[in-house]
Amino acid sequence: EHGVHKAQDGAEQGSALAATFARQGFAVIPGFWTRAQCAAAEAEIRQALDPVLGPAEFEADVGYPGAPSDRAAPGGDTPRRLLFAYSRFPALRGLAASPLLAQHLRTLLATDDVRLSQCHHNCVMTKAPGFSSATLWHQDVRYWSYARPALISAWLALGSETVHNGALRVIPGTHLEDFAASRLDEQKFLIPDQPTNAALIDSAVSVELAPGDLLLFH
DSSP, rough: OOOEEEEEHHHHHHHHHHHHHHHSSSSETTTTHHHHHHHHHHHHHTTTTTTSSSSSEEEHOOOTTTSSSSSTTTTTEEEEEEHHHHHHHHHHHHHOHHHHHHHHHHHHHSSSOOOOOSTTTOEEEOOTTTTTOOOSSSSSSGGOOOOOOOOOOEEEEOOOOOTTTOOEEEOGGGGGGGOOOGOOOTTSSSSSSSHHHHHHHTTTTOBBBBBTTTEOOO
């Protein structure tokens, strides 16, 4: 009987998660990792940050708003992300290959054929204070050439993500939008002063996360 109730609870949670994701384009799973798991992953990562061990992307390399002008400028050695996280960090490899994560993705994608990509978002976002830059408004699918946009990114917070330290901002419901080319610049960022875009940006929300919370977004 206990097993039956547990299965029912799991099904109800999966249904609620799917409904939230379908409506908003994102959903948060609180406490997906324990504080101990976060600490173990952070310890692995810090060994690659001081000094910075490549492969890494630096803020000066991307030239986004707020980034140092070049590697020689103040803050030019600020890392933006550590690349190839899956192969470099055993703790994060366990996260990416988690059966529970795969179960959630099967629910949200409505398929048993779930695959792990080791391309663009296979990284640790370091978000260092002082020189971390702002990424302009975009959809992640712009990086890919999928025949259909069956792509979900998983972002697990190792620290507290708040409005005061640069929490991710999202625009609910825009996963359902088909953005015309005229609304995007040459890098496929939303043009902020385009009237339709400006109205959307005004509806943006910050996704605040505690350590161990998992954000899934379209």
